[in-house]
Amino acid sequence: MSAPGTTPLVGIVMGSDSDWPVMEAAAEALAEFEVPYEVDVVSAHRMPREMVAYGEQAAGRGLKAVIAGAGGAAHLPGMLASVTPLPVIGVPVPLKYLDGMDSLLSIVQMPAGVPVATVSVAGARNAGLLAVRMLAAHDEELLARMRHFQDELNEQATAKGKRLRAKVEGTAGFGFGK
Numbered sequence: 001m002s003a004p005g006t007t008p009l010v011g012i013v014m015g016s017d018s019d020w021p022v023m024e025a026a027a028e029a030l031a032e033f034e035v036p037y038e039v040d041v042v043s044a045h046r047m048p049r050e051m052v053a054y055g056e057q058a059a060g061r062g063l064k065a066v067i068a069g070a071g072g073a074a075h076l077p078g079m080l081a082s083v084t085p086l087p088v089i090g091v092p093v094p095l096k097y098l099d100g101m102d103s104l105l106s107i108v109q110m111p112a113g114v115p116v117a118t119v120s121v122a123g124a125r126n127a128g129l130l131a132v133r134m135l136a137a138h139d140e141e142l143l144a145r146m147r148h149f150q151d152e153l154n155e156q157a158t159a160k161g162k163r164l165r166a167k168v169e170g171t172a173g174f175g176f177g178k
């Protein structure tokens, strides 16, 4: 899936459609920055030949980064990283057992030479934002939008401090955000 008439720049893939409720946040982050993306199910375990083909063709199709999410024995991100020269961002998807620790450790502990940028368990939004930053390194307009986004985060955090001080002290007391 990608917006009509646009070439996807980021591929969001996952081991199963059951990962979508977690992975959707990556798509939302990319959409906020109007970065075209595609989504698909690509499992290293269940469809290894298609997984290899996806990884091998990703750069040639114009993708600049791949976000790969999987749960349990999450080999998908690492296997994709082994067949594409593109940056791969891994999202550990938490399942019913082990709270995502299994996915996290499967993704994060890659052998030297095959990097996967692992985000937190269920951290798909950060995966999307990291992909935006990667693209922004070569795109001044996107860089400006990321700076604006960071300024907004700063304002929101400052407002939280102000609200908390007002609640605890009765008035907005001393603080950085005063």
Ligand SMILES: Nc1c(C(=O)O)ncn1[C@@H]1O[C@H](COP(=O)(O)O)[C@@H](O)[C@H]1O
Pocket: 014, 015, 016, 017, 018, 019, 042, 043, 044, 045, 046, 069, 070, 071, 072, 073, 074, 075, 076, 077, 093, 095
């Ligand atoms: N970890 C992997 C891989 C893989 O790494 O290739 N393929 C599927 N899966 C994971 O299996 C879980 C259960 O999948 P089902 O819900 O389809 O049974 C999902 O979280 C998926 O990412």
